[in-house]
Amino acid sequence: MYQTTYHRPATLDEAIKLGSNDEAKYLSGGQTLIPTMKQRLASPESLVDLSGLSELQGIRADGGSLSIGAGMTHADVASSAQVREMIPALADLAGGIGDPHVRNMGTLGGSVANNDPSADYPAAVLALNATIYTNKREISADSFFNGLFETVLEEGEIITRISFPVPSKANYQKFDSPASRYALVGVFAARTDGNCRVAVTGAGNDGVFRMEAAEGALSASWSADSVGKNRPDPDDMIVDLHGTGEYRAHLVNVLAKRAVTAA
């Protein structure tokens, strides 16, 4: 790892000040950033640790939504009785990320801000039509993700909370890599106020995406048959040693049906 300077600000204002330059990086749980720095694939001059910020903590019901602080760990979300009661699919998703030790460190905000094309949370954010709150603004899920590892977040902008509308039905199905526990393909299907949304992670070569072709039929009738033969274009899929585009496109269809059936 190259040299870096570590800061742990106590206030959001201080964190914004410290992070508002292109040589700084925000550090949340660090479960992606630190391995990346160890491999010298990232070399920020300074790290701004967000773990001391009270604004990023807590899980609470907020009208018809569940509002989760960006600093809550995957273990916090997986074990929260409130998440379990309001959106059990989200608790299950969090409980399936990485391994127990990674879940004790990794956070919701870190995962969503990093937008790894194989991360689990982006699928939930998109399928549940969540709202991302930052120190500057609120951003809808549909306009937040911006391709591989890219989001619309600006320099010095910090996710503080994410608000998930509570669905009437939801389920996440993940076909994971047994080595990394990342999603080879993950599909989150949700029905909220009669509207259905299906989001796919791990598969798209441009990151998380919605399976819009199936959503209309699902809104009319929530059943695996409504997914039918819908599947993404294999040419738009990630191709790597784990699977071809054809294989991933097929998995998306299979997992979408399973998610709808299990929801």
Add this chain to the structure above:
Amino acid sequence: MTTIAMQVNGKEVTADVEDRTLLVQYIRESLGLTGTHVGCDTSQCGACVVHVDGKAVKSCTMLAAQAAGKTITTIEGIADGDTLDPIQVAFHENHGLQCGFCTPGMIMATKDMIARHGTDLDEKTIRSELEGNICRCTGYHNIVKSIQAAASAMAAAE
């Protein structure tokens, strides 16, 4: 450089470290507590698992500076003098190891597992909870047996 202070195995420690120092480097190289191992260095194997404020984490994937102000427990900190922790006893009695390199991480992961799930652990739960700990000798059978034995012993002692 930054000055960090934390509690490790019940003792207050303070040191000046480079900001980029990993927690595992600090534990092994500065404190000389070499029971915590570095197996893969890529956050997968779990040989470096320690507890930070009571929770199991991979100390190769955390900076020492992140642990400042916190309470750390390593494999050296779980026995009470010459009296081993029940998990250590169970790994000993059930030969829950082959080469032993992964054992400290396995034991620290087991402690966290029992703290979260209680002592009523079935094999499926144990195996899924061990996702973050790799035994490259592939000796999982006796590791699972050791964890079950530890859980039973701890249940009996309650």
